[in-house]
Every structure is written in C-alpha cells, then in structure tokens.
Amino acid sequence: MSMSMGNVMDLKITHEKLNGTHYLELEGEVQSYTAPKLKKILDPLSEKTKQDIIIDVEKIDFIDSVGLGVFAGVLRSTNRNNSTLMLRGMTNRVRRLFEVTGLIEMVEASKNKKTISFLS
Known part of the structure; x- marks a missing residue:
C-alpha cells in the first residue's frame, strides 16, 4: 500500500507500509505551517503498540x-x-538542529551513521 500525502505548503510526505513497517519520506520544510500535517500522520502510527516507523529526512531543508516538537512527541509516544x-x-x-536543541542526546547513531534511532 503506497500513498502520497502530496504537498502541504512546503512539505511533501510519502507513506508506504511494507511487511508491517511504516516508511515515510519527507521533502521540504517541517515548520509551524507544515508540522500539523506530519503530526496528523505520525501520531496514530506512534500510538499503536510494537510499530516500526522509519522516516527518511534526507530531503528536509529546514526544521x-x-x-x-513533533519528533519529540512521536518519540515519547513510540x-x-x-x-x-x-x-x-x-x-x-x-x-545540528538536533544537537542545538538537545534532542540528539535522545538518539543513538547506527554503525553507518546514516540512520538515527530514538532511544527507549
């Protein structure tokens, strides 16, 4: 099942579920006008038990x-x-944004340094 959420102001969100894992790709800006749309998608996913959610943030220009705050809230919920x-x-x-805000302390870099996962 693949579905594209389209452009929301300056944020494109693509969501796909494969083998029980939710994959999201973000492109653009995650800011006060676009964050509610991302939150609307992520909150229900993070509120389910034993979900795997992978978010590709490589094409994010600005947060x-x-x-x-959306990422921090989803972290708590997961x-x-x-x-x-x-x-x-x-x-x-x-x-750097995660470092400046202290959120990086809540994450652990994987071996390839390309994937960041939130700590439990």
Missing part, C-alpha cells in the same frame, strides 16, 4: 521548533507503546 522510530539520511544541517 523549526514546532517541527522538532517509547510508551514499545514501538521503534528511526530517522534515516540525517544531513549535517538537520543533525
């Missing part, structure tokens, strides 16, 4: 505090529900 949240393709720019 503001509202966007970072932890409560024994689910896994992974960020794939984190660029240096996005990584």
